[in-house]
Amino acid sequence: MRSVYLSSLCPASLALALCALALAGCTTVSPEAIAANDPLEPMNRAVYRFDEQFDRTVLLSLAGLYIGKVPKSVRTGVHNVLSNVEEPVTIANDVLQLELGRAARMTVRLALNSTIGVGGIVDIAAKHGLAEQTADFGQTLNRYGVGEGPFLVLPLIGPEPPRDLVGDAADLFIDPLTWLPPGWPFAERLGIAMGVHVWEPYLTHARDVLLTLELEKGSLDPYATMRSVYRQIRADEINGGQPAVTDWQSYK
Numbered sequence: 329m330r331s332v333y334l335s336s337l338c339p340a341s342l343a344l345a346l347c348a349l350a351l352a353g354c355t356t357v358s359p360e361a362i363a364a365n366d367p368l369e370p371m372n373r374a375v376y377r378f379d380e381q382f383d384r385t386v387l388l389s390l391a392g393l394y395i396g397k398v399p400k401s402v403r404t405g406v407h408n409v410l411s412n413v414e415e416p417v418t419i420a421n422d423v424l425q426l427e428l429g430r431a432a433r434m435t436v437r438l439a440l441n442s443t444i445g446v447g448g449i450v451d452i453a454a455k456h457g458l459a460e461q462t463a464d465f466g467q468t469l470n471r472y473g474v475g476e477g478p479f480l481v482l483p484l485i486g487p488e489p490p491r492d493l494v495g496d497a498a499d500l501f502i503d504p505l506t507w508l509p510p511g512w513p514f515a516e517r518l519g520i521a522m523g524v525h526v527w528e529p530y531l532t533h534a535r536d537v538l539l540t541l542e543l544e545k546g547s548l549d550p551y552a553t554m555r556s557v558y559r560q561i562r563a564d565e566i567n568g569g570q571p572a573v574t575d576w577q578s579y580k
Contacts, residue, residue, distance in 0.1 A: 365478055366555065372481040376551050379486055405449045411460055412441050412448025413505065413524055420502045421463035425471045433458055465502070466495030467566045476562075479555060487558040 361369035394403070415438040422431035437453035437460075445452040454460065469491050477490035488496070500506055505521035547553040 364552075364555070365476075367478050368480060372479060373551050375481045375483055376554065378483060379481070380550075382484060408441070408445070408451050409448045410524060412438065412445070414462075414503075415441075416504050417499050417502050418461065418463045421465055421468050421499075424465075424468045425463065427463070430461065430463075434461060462565075464492075464495055465498035466492035468498075469495055470566050476559075487555070492562075 357367055357369055361367060366372065415434055419431050419434045419438065422428070422434060437458040440453040440456070440458070441448045441451060444450075451460070474491050476492075479487070480489050480493070482488045482493075500518065500521055503521045503524075505524060506518055508517070
């Protein structure tokens with residue numbers, strides 16, 4: 329998931345974002361936006377500008393503190409633990425995608441890292457040829473012929489077309505952390521699952537911000553560049569580098 333905590337927004341920032349959405353909704357959509365399957369482009373551009381400013385002023389500072397102050401070995405351990413607790417979601421989606429061999433490998437990986445790897449702190453499985461792989465419900469929906477839908481950019485979350493937005497919700501439902509332990513209030517369990525589900529992508533996004541800014545710096549239209557790059561990366565995630573017949577093909 330490419331998500332961060334929406335609750336981290338202060339009320340004033342959220343109000344500004346909502347005003348931007350309202351103003352963008354009154355803008356005429358260009359033929360180019362329609363051709364790019366981006367009928368919400370005016371709104372998306374406003375949200376993109378908000379997200380970009382947040383990245384520059386907040387996220388880069390947090391990333392700098394995390395990467396600069398936390399030892400690499402600790403950061404690696406945090407990554408390993410968060411990835412390990414997300415393995416059940418990957419396994420479930422592998423099964424739904426009928427990738428049973430991969431599901432079996434990921435199950436062995438989960439067992440090794442959860443036991444010998446001390447809860448996933450040490451990625452023992454990778455040393456035995458079981459590298460980390462991910463699968464999400466957005467990919468599963470694609471496997472069953474569900475298209476991306478109109479392009480959509482959300483505050484702080486970033487690009488999140490309808491198929492992947494539904495997929496993220498389904499992944500939270502699948503996540504065992506949402507249901508265990510049953511004695512806890514459901515809201516607390518869901519909150520913990522969401523925290524785990526978004527924190528590692530949040531850190532990854534933070535590390536990628538500088539690269540993204542450099543990529544968009546030389547572009548005449550940074551928003552269009554972001555949209556194109558996102559679609560290409562997502563197609564690679566879903567299809568191993570092969571363009572998806574059910575996804576929008578505007579990668580130019």
